[in-house]
Amino acid sequence: MATRTTGTPRADLIADAALGLLAERGMRGLTHRAVDERAGLPQGSTSNHARTRQALLEAAVRRLAEREARVLAPGELMAGGARGDAGDRPGSGPPDGARDLAAALAAALHRYLTRHPDLLVCRYELALEATRRPELREFFDATGRQFRAPLLALMTAAGSxxxxxxxxSLVAWCEGLMFSCTAGSFHRSVPDEAELRAGFTELLNGMLGPGWAPR
Known part of the structure; x- marks a missing residue:
């Protein structure tokens, strides 16, 4: 059972409980009653907040996007930073070619892969469910645009x-790597940050030209 945190809005508590159930039990384990139990709320609380299953799924997608945003910190990538969770090193100014940009992207992706694998499982559970629910697909895609837009701006500013x-191509590479390291054949051999940085550097050099090679 989840511990209720003082000051946590009930909506967030419910959504976090839903994500926890998705990560542990999959889509079949996500019910209004199970969310109430996991969140430590009186029976019926989740139904009052999200009356339908669609509403509960949308709440989970919305909360997932909020938590992913904190992990990936796309806005800080624009400044060349690699911050996110407490304890991560601060940014060091604007990107300096592929070296700094690749380092920022690698730090964010490594943070997600190693510290928040449960969120990745939730992402895939919800993405697959969205293929069977057109109304959820539209909602899921809309939340995903918050991550693509900063990357598009970043690539534009980089001179793509x-x-x-x-x-x-960048998103597809990241998505493929995340799936392989979470549910695919590489789930036991997650690349370290240096390996991810090398991969991003190769991608960026191919896209932006040799002038972006790291020094």
Whole structure:
């Protein structure tokens, strides 16, 4: 049973409990009653907040996006930073070619893979459910745009000749790596931050040209 945190809004408490159930039990384990039990709330509390299953799923998607935003800190990537959770090192100014940009992206992705694998499991549970629920698909895609937009701006500012296509390639590479390291054949061999940095550097050099090679 989840511990109720003082000062936590009930909506967040319910959504966090829903994400916890998704990570541990999958979509079948997500029910209004189970959320009440996990959140330590009186029976019926979740139904009062999200009356339908669709509403409960939307609450989970919304909370997932909020928590992912804190982990990935896309806005700080624009400044060349690698901050996020407490204890992560601060940013060091604007990007300095592929070296700093790759380092910032690698730090964010490594933080997600190693510290928040449960959120990744939730992401895939909800993404698969969205393929069967058109109304959830629209909502899921809308929340995802908050991450693509900063990357598109970043690639544009970096001088990409085709920022839309390069953003797609960057997102697809990250998504593939996240799935492989969470539920695929590499789940026991998550790359370290240096390996991720090398991968991002190779991608960026290919997209932006040799002028972005790290020094």
């Amino acid at each position: 000749a085709e920022p839309e296509r390069h953003t797609l």
